[in-house]
Amino acid sequence: MPDALETMKTLIEEINKHNYAYYTLDQPSLTDAEYDPLYDKLVQLEAETGTVLPYSPTQRVGGELLKGFDPHRHLARLWSLDKAQNHDDLMAWHTRVQKLVNDYNTQHPDDPLPPLSFVVELKFDGLTLNLTYDHGELVQAATRGNGVVGEGILANVKTIRSVPLRIPYTDGIIEVQGEGIMNLSVLEAYNATAAEPLKNARNAAAGALRNLNPKVTAERKLNAYFYNIGYADSLQVQNHQEMVGFLRDNQFKVSPFVEFVDSIDAVEEELEKLVAMRNTLDFLIDGLVVKITDMRTREVLGYTNKFPRWAVAYKFEAEEAVTTLLDVSWNVGRTGKVTPLAQVEAVDIGGVTVQNCTLNNMDDIERKNLKYGLGSLVYIRRSNDVIVRP
Template sequence: MDKRERMEALVRLLNEYNYYYYTLGEPKVPDEEYDALYDELVRLERETGIVLPDSPTQKVGAELSGQFPEHRHRVPLLSLDKTTTEAGLRSWAERVERLWAEANAARAAQGLSPLPAPVYVLEPKFDGLTVVLTYEDGRLTKAATRGNGEVGEMIFETVKVIPSVPLSIPERRGVFEFQGEAIMPRSRLLRYNEESPVKLANTRNGVAGALRNLDTREVRRRGVDVFFYHVNYASDRPFRSHREMIAFMREMRLKVTPYSEAFTDLEALLRAIREKEAERAALDYDIDGLVIKLDDLATREALGATAKAPRWAIAWKFPAVEATTRLVDVVWNVGRTGVVTPQAVLEPVEVGGVVVRHATLNNIEDIERKGLRFALGRLVRLRRSNDVIPQILGPAEAAEADPAHEIVPPAACPACGTPLEREGPFFYCPNTLSCPPQLIRQIVHFAQRDAMDIEGLSEKTAAQFVEAGLVRDVADLYALTAEALLVLPRFGAKKADNLLAAIERSKAVPLDRFLFALGIHGVGKETARRLAEHFGSFDAVFGATFEALQAVPGVGEVVAESIVHFFRAPHVRETLEKLFARGVRPQPVAKEPEPGDRPLAGLTFVLTGTLETLSREEATALIESLGGRVAGSVSRNTDYVVAGEKPGSKRARAEALGIPILEGEAALRALIEARRQGDGSGDRR
């Protein structure tokens, strides 16, 4: 056996031992034997100058340089709806079963087999950092944080040194994205805080800091581990159920979630939730709740998702942790919309492993309702809701004898001095044009990735612009010059050029993102998207009547009135005129097709290979705009497979299942035309 062969054998053997030791927790050999083999591999790598791609020696930490680039997930990672009560869970389960029944009725009408009865899977909701790992042809090639669900940070160099993360998996073909939670064990947090002069507040901060640290040795020092619970993307491997995904990840030698149990009975599920909640304190890792999800993937697909969360899953959040501390002061802050809200300043107190210094008070009526109007200086009861947001519940029982002062709302804006106005329980500053905090937050909102996407325009930079008098409304961003930027502190030529280039790129912005960027009260990303799709152009939205706006799905009286009021405001019209004069051009989108122009309604397509003129995204958009749906894998529910050049295994699977194959883009367009004509030639069944 030559040195290369010996190295390959050692890598296979040591990775096997690592799997049993770090993932299964079952050491196969004594430490001394492992160390001897490891040292031999290190020596051979030094002698030959060869380091194999999946060598365990590459998991030793080292210092890095540079920052973390962005990574776009192949499939967006949605958030979960939440409940804290049995009633909330029962309501969710009833909704799931109703949607399941409706889906089965629709399938029966189409002659399709029914979806199986709902099976609920219960798993822990880890309190760490969500990570997504990409393996291509068996090799770990990317690792990223969740980010905003669509784009995260690349943290490959730190993730690859986590002992339980394999650098390669047994499946050598295809692309896989695995979703998991990186955690720091509680025992390692205690040890770390005993040894380190800088203490960590909790395990979540510990793991997030380690994976974003430029020194990868911190990953080992903090004992970072990963539990995997979802296959986010699989290029050529369809799954039927969540349990099948878990089994596959276990086969791939990934460390899967330590608890995953299926239930058909809701009462048994609730009993298990109570049991797991009682066992929480004994775990060596933090969980802030449990996740309940449907097992069958076809049912998940049928139920779909809202803009933010899947309908087939819900998070059960554990009760909040409480403590007592003193209310030292109340400060009033100005938000982006001008609302002036109170924030409590507290004597620092530890609540659930986190030191809390501030708490939410919401508004003056909230203060009065909780009996806090004359509680300044007294002891109060504090709750850290869902392990995250601190809020004051009311005075503590022992507070009566304490000296106290009244919480008095300010008469003028704490930022600009403008007299405040009151609307119900809220005070607000009417100076929307030049109140600095409002303007700064408007700029940040306007520039964010989901809006105008002006990279590099942070809150600090926005504050610089406002303080220097360079920006008095968002339109002034498009009048900035390099000369004006270079006189600002910490603004070099490269930073100025990059920011100006980003501002220039943002001028051609999709209509939905432009509407969201304007900050219209009640118009979030989803409503902006619906407005853009319904009206097609900015002029149509701008000129829409109250009645026309109400015709948009999801737009009620309050939001419609808000939009009309917004566009009538003189300062808004002035800002819009300046934006357009300076080159901002919201890009129109295709209007929603009329009900009669949905020839692909009810059909499911799968795309494979390269089409003649359409990209994968363009083909998907075309099909969806005409009422069809595009799935990622072939199943018996697939109606057509559209095959371009160099199709993958999806074509072979379609042939095996007898699913019609459309040969290229021309065949797809022919099907669309045939179904438009209603001659039936496009019907599969």
Template sequence: MDPMHEMEELITELNKYSYHYYTLDEPLVDDKEYDVLYDRLIQLEEVSGMVLPDSPTQRVGGELLKGFLPHRHLSPLWSLDKAQNLEKLASWHTRARKLIADYNTKNPDTPLPEPSYAIELKFDGLTLNLTYENGKLVQAATRGNGVTGEGILEQVKTIRSIPLSIPFKEGKIEVQGEGIMNLSVLAAYNESATDKDKLKNARNAAAGALRNLNPKVTATRRLSAFFYNIGYMDGIQFESHQEMMQFLKDNHFKVNPYIFYFENFDDVIAQLEDIQAQRTGLDYLIDGAVVKITDMRTREVLGYTDKFPRWAIAYKFEAEETSTILESVSWNVGRTGKITPLARVEAVELAGVTVQNCTLNNIGDIERKNLKYAIGTRVFIRRSNEVIPEILGKVTEENDGEEIIFPEKCPACGFPLEQRGAHLFCNNTLECTPQIIAKITHFASRDAMDIETFSIMTAQQLHSELEVKEPADLYALEFEKLVELERFGERKAKNLLQAIEDSKTRDLASFLYALGIPNTGKSTTRMLAEHYRDLHKVMNATVEELIELPDIGNIVAESIVAFFADPFMQASIQKMLDRGVQPQSPAEPVVINTDSYFAGKIVVLTGTLQTMTREDAAARLESLGAKVTGSVSKKTDIVIAGEKAGSKLTKAQELGIEVIEDEEELKRLLEL
């Protein structure tokens, strides 16, 4: 037989066996028979000096790559809007039905059908976008920014469930899916790996492997992939999601079996609850499910916002919980002198990561959760998104563990602690090293005085070696002393001094925020700057004046007055002014439309907006005559709630304040 013809036959046969093994999980031959054919193919390739593009020998990983090249997708890869609870999911559904009804009213001759729904698992891996041309895999890329990703073709070729060629030969298509590492594969990998080489979690293992410049490393991870969408296709259209999924299956793509179709939205909700209950039994990580309208013409009519398709939404599951052993509690000192307990627990896997530290908030939290006698006992923990996990409470009700000893003196400086409410405080503000370093670091941070290249390491070094004890000392630093410090050459010293010089003319709001006034954040200091427009007027404000402002209650007002009444703070501010610090008054706001919906109203922004940043929204609101503040009170007129809106939304609802949650409605009111 002609060697080329024999190679083609072997490739066809081997790829068929791989498809049945890796994609269908239905092996047709044993490993020994497969290996005989594979070895024969290698022999033919070596003799002929040729390797065909879809040869399975290409999956072992090639030469080390020099870097990733950008790849522009043929069609954008959209993000999905997210629903954190059933109420937001229902809101999405209501909006979609309204848009469909509006279209049908205007187009009675070509109405859209009643919506039906598909539910797919939302995998926690790395998005893949594969390009096939005339049936051959010619490119694979990461999602990137949705328009341009990074080419990772050689890495993707190592994934045996991904076809190197497909039956569809007519033109070019882009197929989208998720690269994953099965949990069983991760466990097997770590069993044979050294402690140094063990992989922490399946999500990072998959992403890291696919972005490793050595495809041979990628091959060792034995990744898999599920596919769920065709973003671009020449010469063919689908009428429904079901039809598109069948096309993927017919072309040997691995489609997850957990896909459900419903006519009734109540069934969608029931299925989501069932998936969430069974997620721990899956051999891969998921962080939610995706709900899609199945009719393709409806999708075309509903279209997209700036970021998301209107016909699909991701339903994010609640934080995962588990239990582990509480091993110890340490106490950390913060910028304001607050003493915060940090729990060390026996390492446990939770939501795809290894957890060893958990928050306990304060001594009141410890007592409320019955954790006073919990060291050495089993506790419940919960992890939500990327936030440090929280201890929820003890598994048992008995006081059967060692006692958590509340400190009486500061763990850093030994100063006696004071309890205020549920918190412990160290009042040694002038000599307690962690407080000093944290204050200086905060003062120099980006949202404050924005001193470039400054870090907590810089603050520690300046404090320990040059006795920098307060922010004002930064403005007295000398070049000759800086260059004598370890890791401080001439260039670094000059750059730091220039950055400090540049910070002298920051705006008044940034300066006030940099001072670290207790109980105030960026929105409050910005409001103070805009209202008083002069540092000394802020410093001389009375409690009675302050509580009349929209963002300030009695506690905050008293904090501000007490802060500026402190002789040490007055002296520190005066030092800065004497050394050339000149906080700049804010420009007068430009009001475009005083007849707008928001004119004269006090507005609070909370949560994450999907179509604009909160800063952009605030600027637009102010241009329409609104007063944007940071906290909800009886003075508030409107609360704009984005994704993950928390206590501010709850308080607004309790007070009966108008809430705007629909971003399309918000954009209309903002006249965008």
């Protein structure tokens, strides 16, 4: 048994090394013919010994049906981000944070904050994940929930092969935040053979991660990118550059687009580049995130009751599509408010399948001439909510 256990540990270390090269670095280090015997040997030893180590790669295939998801209280709050819809909003945010820094430096001339510098990152469009590692071992994974309490989905997250089950950092507890996604190429391949094709990558990822059958999650072949350390017992980093370095050193998959710049003008240049390449990516993004890089500055600026003052989400302009108006119905809300609803021929906008659009009120219907327009072509725009416009 001791010899078998040591052999299992050696196999796990080797297999996980190759999995990291393949799923995180996108640099395969073995062929399937070389990899499969290692994995099969591990499965055989686990069956013979009746022992399965918690960080074994065999635990990624999905296990028994879950009865439900237990609440999980995060060690550090997962904050929402304030939004900038355009250039003016972004500049207004920059003006606010620059004033806060200037005011602080005026009051603390002997210990001023450094000049502002920024990082521009992708805002992935999937399901937020919060992973907990205890002395290097993945012990919990949870949804964002309300930012304070989420749902534990560890069994499902373990099926994501780009999520490390064990990391080199073993100094206490650490929470790492990221996003679970489904690559567009994976969605296309899945739908090519699926009895029930999935509508879009966002819903496919979120639905899989909150499915009570981890085997379904495993079949979706999800991916995950990580971008933040929410809590750590003892780890301290001076800036975002060090944080990204830590994540990479500990085998987390980091966004391929993390740009560090020293001015708000350079931020805008990066935004323009990333907006232009948005539709070339193999995953959905719904915006970009701009953060101040210096951790001490973040601590000084602090938070509102909803958002960190040191970060902002730059939302893309509304996407539009043309479809056919099929019907107009009336929806009665819980308060008794009546809202007209347009049914349209299903159309994909930014990865979301849209079939229903709010019309706001009767005046809106009159203005858009929709009372007698069934069968007409209409423009629809997705901008936070979905609306119909002529």
